[in-house]
Amino acid sequence: MDFRLTEDETALRDAVAEFATEKVAPVIGDYYERGEFPYDLVAELGRMGIFGAPFAEKYDGAGGDYFMLCLALEELAKVDSSVAITVEAAVSLGAMPVYRFGTDAQKERWLPRLCRGEALAAFGLTEPGGGSDAGATRTKAVLDGDEWVINGAKCFITNAGTDITEFVTVTAVTGTGADGRPEISSIIVPNGTPGFTVGQKYSKVGWCASDTRELFFDDCRVPAENLLGERGRGYAQFLRILDEGRIAIAALATGLAQGCVDESVRYAGEREAFGRPIGTNQAIQFMIADMEVRAHTSRLAYYDAAARMRAEQPFKRYASVAKLHASNAAVDNARAATQVFGGYGFMNETPVARMWRDTKILEIGEGTSEIQRMLIARDLGVG
Amino acid sequence: MKIVVLVKQVPDSGLERHLSSDFTVDRASASNVISELDENAIEAAMALADAGQADEVTVLTVGPDHAVETIRKALSMGPDKAVHVQDDAIAGSCAVTTSAVLAAALGTLEYDLVLCATESTDGAVGGMAQMLGARLGVAAMTGARKLTVDGQKLTVERQTEDGHETLTASTPAVVSVWDSMNTPRYPSLKGIMAAKRKPVTTLSLSDLGLAPDTVGAAGATSKVVQAEPRPPRSAGQRITDEGEGGVALAEYLASQKFV
Ligand SMILES: Cc1cc2nc3c(=O)[nH]c(=O)nc-3n(C[C@H](O)[C@H](O)[C@H](O)COP(=O)(O)OP(=O)(O)OC[C@H]3O[C@@H](n4cnc5c(N)ncnc54)[C@H](O)[C@@H]3O)c2cc1C
Numbered sequence: 001m002d003f004r005l006t007e008d009e010t011a012l013r014d015a016v017a018e019f020a021t022e023k024v025a026p027v028i029g030d031y032y033e034r035g036e037f038p039y040d041l042v043a044e045l046g047r048m049g050i051f052g053a054p055f056a057e058k059y060d061g062a063g064g065d066y067f068m069l070c071l072a073l074e075e076l077a078k079v080d081s082s083v084a085i086t087v088e089a090a091v092s093l094g095a096m097p098v099y100r101f102g103t104d105a106q107k108e109r110w111l112p113r114l115c116r117g118e119a120l121a122a123f124g125l126t127e128p129g130g131g132s133d134a135g136a137t138r139t140k141a142v143l144d145g146d147e148w149v150i151n152g153a154k155c156f157i158t159n160a161g162t163d164i165t166e167f168v169t170v171t172a173v174t175g176t177g178a179d180g181r182p183e184i185s186s187i188i189v190p191n192g193t194p195g196f197t198v199g200q201k202y203s204k205v206g207w208c209a210s211d212t213r214e215l216f217f218d219d220c221r222v223p224a225e226n227l228l229g230e231r232g233r234g235y236a237q238f239l240r241i242l243d244e245g246r247i248a249i250a251a252l253a254t255g256l257a258q259g260c261v262d263e264s265v266r267y268a269g270e271r272e273a274f275g276r277p278i279g280t281n282q283a284i285q286f287m288i289a290d291m292e293v294r295a296h297t298s299r300l301a302y303y304d305a306a307a308r309m310r311a312e313q314p315f316k317r318y319a320s321v322a323k324l325h326a327s328n329a330a331v332d333n334a335r336a337a338t339q340v341f342g343g344y345g346f347m348n349e350t351p352v353a354r355m356w357r358d359t360k361i362l363e364i365g366e367g368t369s370e371i372q373r374m375l376i377a378r379d380l381g382v383g
Numbered sequence: 384m385k386i387v388v389l390v391k392q393v394p395d396s397g398l399e400r401h402l403s404s405d406f407t408v409d410r411a412s413a414s415n416v417i418s419e420l421d422e423n424a425i426e427a428a429m430a431l432a433d434a435g436q437a438d439e440v441t442v443l444t445v446g447p448d449h450a451v452e453t454i455r456k457a458l459s460m461g462p463d464k465a466v467h468v469q470d471d472a473i474a475g476s477c478a479v480t481t482s483a484v485l486a487a488a489l490g491t492l493e494y495d496l497v498l499c500a501t502e503s504t505d506g507a508v509g510g511m512a513q514m515l516g517a518r519l520g521v522a523a524m525t526g527a528r529k530l531t532v533d534g535q536k537l538t539v540e541r542q543t544e545d546g547h548e549t550l551t552a553s554t555p556a557v558v559s560v561w562d563s564m565n566t567p568r569y570p571s572l573k574g575i576m577a578a579k580r581k582p583v584t585t586l587s588l589s590d591l592g593l594a595p596d597t598v599g600a601a602g603a604t605s606k607v608v609q610a611e612p613r614p615p616r617s618a619g620q621r622i623t624d625e626g627e628g629g630v631a632l633a634e635y636l637a638s639q640k641f642v
Binding site for chain 2: 007018064
């Protein structure tokens with residue numbers, strides 16, 4: 001057993017790594033500072049087929065798999081997380097629900113442009129009243145003739161308000177199930193539908209070049225056929241989507257953790273204090289060695305979860321392990337890397353400063369660290 | 384139109400490079416990559432293909448077994464197929480003998496346009512397009528920063544030290560390009576996965592009807608007899624500003640043809 005990459009996987013990783021250092025690194029600091037969405041980088045990643053990585057060629061996908069997406073995310077996040085999360089959310093939250101649960105007509109209508117990176121889609125689960133308890137959705141959708149009428153609000157939704165966002169898949173209560181619990185369904189709501197308002201961009205601590213919005217639905221009407229998959233399957237659908245998404249977030253976190261190592265190794269050799277490179281101090285060496293251990297074990301954890309998913313084995317627990325471990329590693333490494341950089345580490349122009357700001361969300365988004373622990377314990381049969 | 388793009392595997396110019404004891408490039412221990420400017424030649428070909436002006440793009444490489452890595456990389460950018468000329472007797476060829484091998488290989492292919500880099504990042508001889516033009520009896524337009532195709536008419540903006548000149552020729556022709564011509568695309572994931580399935584034809588010297596002693600070290604027209612490391616950078620020229628600093632700067636830049 002081993003985790004060596006295939007020729008294709010290596011070539012993809014190298015191409016994305018080249019793109020990240022040549023195209024993303026020189027410009028992303030400015031986008032970040034201005035809080036602007038990097039449309040040109042998204043377009044180029046679209047041409048490279050990254051947005052279509054795990055999707056079939058008949059929808060203009062690349063015919064690869066989810067692990068390839070993860071490799072691309074890791075390479076992007078070594079340099080920058082805003083672009084990486086834009087891709088992650090676009091593929092795994094935007095397009096994947098349609099790919100997995102959509103009708104042929106929905107797939108043919110929406111997927112090709114998403115796969116080519118010409119359009120983005122978002123997934124609206126979290127509400128102002130709660131994210132972890134996603135089953136407690138308050139947004140409602142009522143079938144009125146051949147239309148759904150949606151009322152409610154969603155918050156913190158990635159990619160929901162860019163110029164190229166075409167739709168948001170939202171979860172809503174559509175009735176009461178046989179067991180007396182709320183019946184949740186997913187509905188595709190195209191941007192621009194009357195009654196659907198996208199809020200202003202949030203001012204965020206990190207991921208500043210990524211698009212995050214609040215969404216409002218006020219008697220918003222969409223055709224009945226915009227229901228995604230079966231009515232009442234919304235809860236099961238997003239659990240599946242989030243399980244996979246955790247592997248992707250783990251890959252992104254691994255990239256950030258590795259980026260901190262790479263930057264620190266370079267700086268420790270260049271920066272001098274007391275007449276010698278700071279890297280000659282054991283204190284710095286050990287800090288960097290520990291960072292490498294965390295980055296490497298994060299990578300092994302997400303490779304393993306992705307391998308189980310690819311083999312169609314149960315992978316839920318391992319996706320949570322990978323997400324929990326890698327997001328921890330990212331936070332720890334960003335803290336250590338900014339320490340290695342000293343005062344420069346506190347300056348926004350230094351890449352590790354951006355990584356420090358981008359890292360905290362990794363312990364929150366797509367299931368907080370507490371939720372990951374709950375899921376792991378539950379899967380172990382505890383409690 | 385059918386295009387053949389010449390592609391060469393070279394040691395990575397971003398890393399340490401060495402010569403072997405016989406003063407040939409040490410390719411065995413180097414990290415080998417596609418010669419950077421060749422990506423511009425591939426991009427030029429693919430841009431024509433994307434615009435519907437080329438219906439077939441073939442990559443042609445002369446090189447050892449491991450040059451196939453470079454062929455895959457080139458194919459991942461979009462070309463349809465590749466030809467790999469591989470023969471142990473080719474090792475140690477000079478640029479002139481390499482051009483004989485390339486010309487013979489081109490003789491087995493159909494082409495309207497041969498695209499290549501103006502120079503490689505290893506030898507940087509910069510004469511391949513001219514030699515191929517002569518051997519094939521077709522026009523060679525070198526150092527292009529722009530290429531337009533109108534039916535059988537090729538128009539090239541040739542980059543010179545002072546600006547550019549415009550050249551035209553009819554197909555078939557050889558055109559060598561500079562990196563100012565375009566920005567090479569990154570391979571797409573689809574392209575990467577498709578590259579493995581694209582046909583690569585391997586040809587030996589006997590397939591090309593070339594005698595082993597006419598190529599390689601045996602047939603080389605030039606031989607490197609000595610090599611020295613590049614001298615360390617000199618300190619440069621310092622201009623002290625005593626009121627005339629700006630003038631001195633401008634004069635220096637003008638003398639170097641920067642302004
Ligand atoms: C930048 C950004 C982008 C996002 N993108 C999206 C998106 O595209 N789509 C989307 O739907 N959502 C998105 N989210 C929302 C994100 O998934 C939620 O913020 C996250 O799931 C947590 O939900 P919450 O914020 O409501 O926190 P809460 O659920 O209110 O949790 C608050 C705290 O309580 C803890 N907690 C809650 N329940 C328990 C429990 N049972 N036991 C122990 N501790 C518990 C949590 O771990 C957390 O520490 C995004 C968020 C951000 C910040």
